[in-house]
Amino acid sequence: MRGLDLVSNRITFSTGYSDNWRIGAAAFHHNMANINLEAYHWLQGPAAEESGDEEGDGGEGESEDQDGSLYQGQDEDENEDANEDEDESEEDDEEEDENDEPQLLPGFTSTIANEVAKRYPKFKPILDGILEGHNIVDMDDYFGIVPSYKRQATLYTLELQVKHNSTPEHWLGAPTHSPEEILALSREYQPWRCCLTGDEIRELNVGAISSRQSASYWKSPHTTKDGEQQYTQGKYRYSAAALAIRFLSRLPPPLRMCLRNIRLNENAVSVAYPECHAQGLIEFCIENPMLHVERRLDLWRNVFQSPSSEMANLTFTFEGRLAWSTSGYDGRGQGLWSLVLTDSIALWVTEALALIPLGMPEKSYTLVLDGGDVPQQCSDIFQTIVQRDAAWQTAWEMMTSDTFSEESFFTKRAHHCYRFEGFPDAVNEMVNSPSGFIQCTFDTGPAVWNAEVEFGKYRHFSLEDSHNLPIANQVFFQPQDPLPSWIDLHIENILPEFFTDQHLIQVDDTSEWLIHELKGAWDDGYEDQKKQKEEKKQEIAKAKNERTNREMERLSRGFSFFDIN
Structure with a gap:
């Protein structure tokens, strides 16, 4: 009977690695991270340089937004208390420093912001902050918004910027991806693309802003011309x-x-x-209501080691993570940091919950946090740290409605006690419904932390003290037997050659591949660069069409044994 094996048997996929895939995977990761960074930065940028205000019709430090209203530059830090007894000269110095700060313009109008808010209402405070001139895009924070939601909202805003031609003209012509290119690449290359060809990596490289976006960067261990070793030997999967x-x-x-x-x-x-990545499974689960997908996350070998912020993704290398982890007193490294621990779990949990509003049938998918060989330790960590941090987020939200009600959205959301919107409810659901949408292979225990009690303990804390609460109570965990040490877990993700006395190539301005990758990035000949980019795109498009035709021919032959009419 046709397809009986697929009906009767579960199909298992594991994280994929090969020496051939490693290079493409590394380059793809850094292309995705940098393209997302570029997209976000197209929403806000510097005002045009002025030669002077000879007509006297524009005050220094003021700028006109896209709707004609005036706004000032970034406000003073809301967390600083003005001291009335400060020396007058110090006040003058501070005023000069503020005037020296660059004026920031939005790339969109308030009309566009309102349109984006209809589809992505949780992104509206970000857009409002940009319109007000606050330096939002340089802040490495999700502000409690699900990261994929934030990226999608950014791209939609950029799409409307292009449609309504609202991007300031003096931003255009930069030697990076244009807004149109970012939108095109983001549509074609979803984060769950894999096993990219050389042509596809090169297509992503057109307009690259980092050498890490090139496959060539990862092929050989090397140093910069200053002798600094580059981390290129991680096992990227x-x-x-x-x-x-x-x-x-x-x-x-x-x-x-x-x-x-x-x-x-x-x-x-x-x-x-x-x-x-499970977002890419939604269409298949809708197509086949009888399909169930179980996604199991190894906590120690995956979740706890994964980057959990935009900056961490931009700078991510396995060797860099190892270097950070090796500082310790017992030779085993300092261990897993409790602050990062909760950030990582919160990230995976909130992204899983975001699947449902995107259309994932709730009964078609389950996320499982797998404690592996140390379920008791994972249970202890969940009860003592994750539950605690969820309670502290709720307590902080109570404080923002009480003591700190006047603080800005950004101050409230960038607080160390705040992870993601809805995270405390998700933790409570995991405790109370162990067989729900998100499950654990270890005992999540009873709810041992009470947000009301925590609020009572810390409600009189200053803003700074409450912000530092997770750090003041930080803990470092070493994996228990039979798992390797925290350092050895990191070493598993690095090629053995890295730890040998290997030859390192010195890369300088005369290196052929570096010249090729950076060509146009620093040149004044923008028109020549643009022409080269178009020619390269045409070559890649032709190659992709030829490859697609070959693949379809192979598929038609390869599936003939299934007797499909």
């Missing part, structure tokens, strides 16, 4: 979800309808925002 999506997209629909159970074994760190 594609997520199990990405590999499953690739498989499903190539499987004929009649066979996809035979599938019943898929397990995604995310047993190692993977690239390009893996916490959101």
Whole structure:
């Protein structure tokens, strides 16, 4: 009977690694991180340089927004208390410093912001802050917004900027991806793309702003001309979800309808925002209501080691993570930091919950936090740290309605006690409904932390003291036996050659691949660069069409044994 094996058996995918995939995966990760950074920065930028205000019709430090209203530059830090007894000269110095700060313009209008808010209402405070002239895009913070939601809202804002031609003219012509290019690349290259070809990496490289976006960067261990070793020997992997999506997209629909159970074994760190990759499974779960996907996350080998912020993604290398982790007194490294621990779990949990409003059938998907060989330790960590931090977020939200009600949205959301909107409710649901949408292979325990009690203990804290609460109570964990030490877990993700006395190539301005990758980035000949980019795009498009035709021919032959009419 056709498809019986698919009906009867579960298909399992694990995090994918090979020496050939490693280079492409590393380059893809850094392309995704940098393209997202570029998209966000197109929303806000500097005002045009002025030669002088000879007509006297514009005050220094003022700028006109897209709707004609005036706004001042970034306000003084809301966390600073003015001291009335300060020396007058110090006040003059501070005023001069404020005047020296660059004026920031939005790339969009308030009309566009209102339009974006209809589709992405939680992004509206970000847009309002940009319109008010606050330096928002340089802040490395999600502000409690689900990261994939924030990225999608950014792209939609950029799309409307392009549609309504609202981007300031003096921003255009920069030697980076244009807004149109960012939108096109983001549509074609979702974070769950995997196993990219050389042509696809080169297509992403056109307009690159970092050498890490090039596959060439990762091929050989090397140093800069100043002798600084570059970290290029990590084992970069594609997520199990990405590999499953690739498989499903190539499987004929009649066979996809035979599938019943898929397990995604995310047993190692993977690239390009893996916490959101299940979004690529939604269409298949809608297509086949009888399909159930279980995504299992290895806490110690995946979640606890994964980057959990935009800056961490931009700078991510396995060797860099190892270097940070090796500082300690017992030779085993300082261990897993409690602050990062909760950030990582909160990230994966909130991204999973974001699947439902995107259309994922609730009964078609389960996220499982896997404690592996140390379930008791994971249970202890969950009860003592994760539950505590969830209670502290609720307590902080109570404080923002009481003592700190006048603080800005950004002060409230960038607080160390605030992770993501809805995170405390998600933790409570995991405790009270262990067989729900998000499950654990370890005992989540009873709810041992009470937000009301925590609020009573800390309600009189200053803003600074409350912000530092998770750091003042920080803990570092070493994995228990039989797991390796925290350092050795990191070493698992690095090629053995890194730890040998290997030859390092010195890369300088005469290195052929570096010249190729940076060509146009620093040149004045923008028109020549633009022409080269268009020629390269045409070459890549032709190659992709030829490859697609070959793949379709192979698929038509390869699936003939299934007897599909």
